[in-house]
Amino acid sequence: MKKVAVDDLKPGMKLAKDIILDDGRFLLLKGFTLKKRFLEKIRLYNIPYVYVEDDSEETEYVSEEKIYSETFHTIKNIMQAVREGSDIDxxxxKKTICQIICRIINNDSVFMNLTGIRDIDNYTYLHSVDVCIYSIIAGKNMNLPMELLNNLALGAILHDIGKCKVPLEILNKPARLTDSEYEIVKKHSEYGYEILTKTSGLNEEIAKIALNHHEHWNGNGYPRGLKGEEIDLLSRIVAIADVYDALTANRVYRKRFMPHEAAEYIIANSGTQFDPQIVNVFIQSISVYPPDIIVMLNTGEIARVLETKGPPSIRPKVMVITRKEGxxxxxxYEVDLSKNPEYNIVDIIS
Structure with a gap:
């Protein structure tokens, strides 16, 4: 353990002691790996120094954050270029996707703390990155061969490329769409297929994801009303990742779902909207509430989520560190939400 001045802290260092504010509130707990945004937070509280572990050094987390940011900028540039009439780079x-796949193959939880970033001006691009990450995680846990996993990742990040052909005044409308406007938006799947089939270097399997990711297992989806295994495997994976991520975003016509509510929606629609076998793999594979995120409970208590994955992460164990009031x-102290039904997560603080 060593004492380090705040100005000398670096991302990746691990706390050896809790950081406690003057009023007794816990800011960060022992064992927490520091990230850039938390260093700025520590400085706001005028904390002069903290204790970190001796072997602390910059960790892979920083590179994952960089990869996520680069992927966001890549898909944003591509979609803006396509809207202006240029070709897909x-x-x-492919270079960006390769980095994400390699990281997830080594550890399928590495990006989980980065998904769910919400910025209304960049929603479509951030959503595309998150859908790609969730799809790769599911594909990895389905033991897909590398060629299929690569196609899945490319199709997932480009699944909404057809929205570049939808008028911006409809896409960005600050109110619920009319029936006729919704019919125009629904054409994005066919537009996307047309764009990707005409793009050199992308195959039919990738293009089908843009076309079929809104098809439903029971045949009630669009654009062709395909049913069951008539829908290609990769599209069935992306369909789940797409809805799961979309539900956790605020819309003008509805409040966002909390992650556990989105997971419960996916489970409830298994066998109707979604392929039930893939739903099982998806829920087993992701961290609904990733470890170390800070959440607020319905009791007003603020807690850190403890290590968990799969179904237990829907109602995880948390460590209460402070209260909103009182x-x-x-x-x-620890609270196991699965054993205490009176407790619920109502907000994500950070």
């Missing part, structure tokens, strides 16, 4: 997107928490 296939080499750029007396400070001097001794953090």
């Amino acid at each position: 296939v080499d750029s997107v 007396p400070p928490v001097f001794e953090p």
Whole structure:
């Protein structure tokens, strides 16, 4: 353990002692790996120094954050270029996808703390990155061969490319769409297929994901009303990732779902909207509430999510570290949400 001045802290260092504010509130707990945005937060509280572990060094997390940011900028540039009439930069997107796949193959949880970023002006691009990450995680856990996994990743990140052909005044409309406007938006799947089939370096399997990711297992989807295994495997994976991520975003016509509510929706629609076998793999594979995120409970308590994955992460174990109001928490305590139904997560703080 060593004492380090705040100005000398670097992302990746691991706390050896809790950071406690003057009023007794816990800011960060022992064992927490520092990230860039938390260094800025520590400085806001005028904390002069903290204790970190001796072997702390910059970790892979920083590179994952960089990869996520680069992927966001890549898909944003591609979609803006397509809207202006240019071709897809296939080499750029393939290079970016390769980095994500390699990271997830080594550890399918590495990006989970980065998904769910919400910025209304960049929603479509961030959503595309998240859908890609969730799809790769599911594909990896389905033991897809590398060629299929690569096609899945490319199709997932480009699944909404057809929205570049939808008028911006409809896509960005600050109100619920009319029936006729919704019919125009629905054409994005066919537009996407046309764009990708005409793009050199992308195959039919990738293009089908843009076409079929809104098809439903029971045949009630669009554009062709395909049913069951008439829908290609990769599109059935992306369909789940697409809805799961979309539900957790605010819309003008509805409030966002909390992650556990989105997971419960996916489970409830298994066998009707979604392929039930893929739903099982998807829920087993993801961290609904990733470890170390800070959440608020319906009791007003603020807690850190403990390590968990799969179905247990829908109602995870958490460590209560402070309260929104009332007396400070001097001794953090654990709450297992699966065994305490009166507790619910109502917000994500960070």
